[in-house]
Amino acid sequence: MVRMKEAVWLLPLQRGQSTSELLQDVHIPLDSRVLVAHLWDEHVLLSEVYHISDKLRELHFGTWRRGNGLHTATWVDFSNRRSNLQQSVIHVSSVQVNRLYLMPT
Helix, strand or coil: CCCHHHCEEEEECCCCCCHHHHCCCCCCCCCCEEEEEEEECCEEEEEEEEEECCEEEEEEEEEEECCCEEEECCCCCHHHHCCCCCCCCCCCCCCCCCCCCCCCC
8 A cells, every 4th residue: 555645746737737627636635745747848847736724735846857857946844845734723632541451362
């Protein structure tokens, strides 16, 4: 089984297609690494995408050119790129466990 948050996904756009059209019925979790590739003249623009509060967020990640390779737009690490939750309300709960019981099988 592939864990989505451990993989880096690269999704190519068709000419004339927008990112929102490509991901119309796809939810991309906050902790996923998904890049969308936009072919632009002689280079590829890479955008990082994810959903927060059911809104698609798209951030410029970098540019790839033949002969030059990848040039990233930011050196900020993954967790810092996801630090702004856009005023989202996140529902959480906690359970206090005093003892852990292990049952032999």
